[in-house]
Amino acid sequence: MIARTSSVVVLGGGPGGYEAALVAARMGATVTVVERDGLGGACVLTDCVPSKTLISTAAFMSNLSSGATLGVDLGAGTATADLTCVNRRILRLAGAQSDDIRARLDGDGVRILRGTGTLLGPGRVRADLEAGGSEELDADVVLVATGARPRVLPTAVPDGERILTWKQIYGLTEIPERLVVVGSGVTGAELAHAYVGLGAEVVLVSSRDRVLPGEDADAATVIEEVFRRDGMQVLNRSRMASVERVGDAVRVHLVDGRTVDGSHALLAVGSVPQTSAIGLQESGVQLSESGHIEVDGVSRTSVRGVYAAGDCTGVLPLASVAAMQGRIAVWHSLGDAVSPLALNVVSANIFTSPEIATVGISQHDIDEARVDARAVMLPLSTNPRAKMDSFEDGFVKVFSRQGAGTVLGGVVVAPRASELIFPVALAVQNHLTVDQLASTFTVYPSMSGSIAEAARRLH
Numbered sequence: 464m465i466a467r468t469s470s471v472v473v474l475g476g477g478p479g480g481y482e483a484a485l486v487a488a489r490m491g492a493t494v495t496v497v498e499r500d501g502l503g504g505a506c507v508l509t510d511c512v513p514s515k516t517l518i519s520t521a522a523f524m525s526n527l528s529s530g531a532t533l534g535v536d537l538g539a540g541t542a543t544a545d546l547t548c549v550n551r552r553i554l555r556l557a558g559a560q561s562d563d564i565r566a567r568l569d570g571d572g573v574r575i576l577r578g579t580g581t582l583l584g585p586g587r588v589r590a591d592l593e594a595g596g597s598e599e600l601d602a603d604v605v606l607v608a609t610g611a612r613p614r615v616l617p618t619a620v621p622d623g624e625r626i627l628t629w630k631q632i633y634g635l636t637e638i639p640e641r642l643v644v645v646g647s648g649v650t651g652a653e654l655a656h657a658y659v660g661l662g663a664e665v666v667l668v669s670s671r672d673r674v675l676p677g678e679d680a681d682a683a684t685v686i687e688e689v690f691r692r693d694g695m696q697v698l699n700r701s702r703m704a705s706v707e708r709v710g711d712a713v714r715v716h717l718v719d720g721r722t723v724d725g726s727h728a729l730l731a732v733g734s735v736p737q738t739s740a741i742g743l744q745e746s747g748v749q750l751s752e753s754g755h756i757e758v759d760g761v762s763r764t765s766v767r768g769v770y771a772a773g774d775c776t777g778v779l780p781l782a783s784v785a786a787m788q789g790r791i792a793v794w795h796s797l798g799d800a801v802s803p804l805a806l807n808v809v810s811a812n813i814f815t816s817p818e819i820a821t822v823g824i825s826q827h828d829i830d831e832a833r834v835d836a837r838a839v840m841l842p843l844s845t846n847p848r849a850k851m852d853s854f855e856d857g858f859v860k861v862f863s864r865q866g867a868g869t870v871l872g873g874v875v876v877a878p879r880a881s882e883l884i885f886p887v888a889l890a891v892q893n894h895l896t897v898d899q900l901a902s903t904f905t906v907y908p909s910m911s912g913s914i915a916e917a918a919r920r921l922h
Contacts, residue, residue: 470494471487471492472604474741475609475610476496476575477507477773477774477782478503479608479785480772480773483606483792485573490799494573495573495576497590499593501561502561502564502575505774506785512557514629514657516556517549517550520544521656524542543662576590582605585746602768606772608772608775612735615628622708625708625713627730629731638663639727640664640725641665642727645731647667649813668698668701668717674687685856685857704716706728736777739754747765753777755776757776759803760803761804762776762789762804770796772792773789781811807823810888818875821873822872823888826838835865838861839917843877848908848912860874868897869895870887870918875914883910901922
């Protein structure tokens with residue numbers, strides 16, 4: 464245990480911030496969190512928790528529509544979503560999650576200040592309080608976890624009514640008649656498919672050859688086929704030039720001169736770190752050209768005693784990574800044993816339907832000869848549990864090192880792939896071989912049986 468006199472000040476109450484605060488408090492430090500928008504940050508209040516709740520509602524409706532395949536007659540009634548009720552539930556759940564985080568911090572003795580924090584230099588922070596006034600804080604350790612905000616382009620300025628960012632969609636009271644989603648990365652793909660499931664007509668504007676250009680090519684191909692089959696119009700190789708409001712509608716202008724009309728436009732063109740005007744550069748903290756805070760494997764910045772975690776660092780925009788960065792920062796700064804952040808064992812998920820989950824190396828790494836590895840891909844259409852659930856899309860892919868047979872990574876495209884990737888992640892984390900993975904009992908019938916079968920084929 465460290466001395467009680469050690470003080471930690473955290474700027475930002477998202478996953479990187481509040482998880483770090485909990486660790487620091489349990490190690491005996493005096494901890495203060497300065498948060499402007501609410502505990503949980505964008506992840507809980509406007510991004511991850513709300514979007515996944517919306518996606519869960521859309522998935523439920525999609526499951527209802529597949530009842531006939533299972534021999535279930537739902538009658539002549541048609542399920543519809545009351546978006547006002549849906550969004551009210553979403554915001555209530557987000558608020559409840561934020562309250563739970565506050566209760567955990569309060570229970571561990573963490574002091575919470577509602578306001579904006581500014582770094583005055585190593586060991587010194589000013590908190591400009593929402594209620595008025597300011598307070599200066601001394602700190603042995605400062606952790607910057609200020610997150611990111613939606614990227615806004617000068618040619619596509621959100622108005623909060625018809626032209627929206629992913630933070631603004633929860634104010635909608637009716638399902639958009641025709642939603643134009645600009646951007647086919649993770650956020651764009653997830654929300655586009657969610658609104659299709661809720662009953663909206665959706666056009667997805669993608670500047671690349673396929674949706675989800677940064678993901679496994681086989682997985683992205685499956686998802687795009689599902690998008691089109693579900694009625695989404697996908698415009699590949701179509702770069703947005705501008706978006707304008709036209710009365711009670713919107714018009715998206717493409718670089719090639721085409722236009723796409725809709726009732727609403729959702730902008731999903733990335734995010735920018737919230738690192739300006741909080742004293743970082745003035746204090747000597749090194750920023751990249753994109754404005755992200757440069758950190759090393761244990762979350763240190765270029766200034767002694769100042770650490771950073773989460774989306775403001777640009778390391779990997781995942782809540783799990785932010786939380787781990789924050790924990791590592793505290794462990795390191797307060798003298799506990801710590802290992803550097805290992806990105807090669809991070810599992811990630813895209814919450815389309817089906818989901819895409821990945822961990823470890825990629826197919827691209829193998830194709831480019833960066834790793835000497837083998838791959839086996841099994842379609843889930845042959846899996847007995849998938850047949851029972853009338854699931855025909857998706858696959859399991861496992862990568863193993865040539866010769867040694869060590870599991871190096873995998874891809875799962877399936878319902879609840881976020882859960883199915885866990886055994887593969889365990890294997891990667893603990894350097895298990897395909898034989899060890901294959902010899903582990905799986906339930907019959909189960910989707911996880913395909914993971915063991917893929918491992919057997921890599922024997």
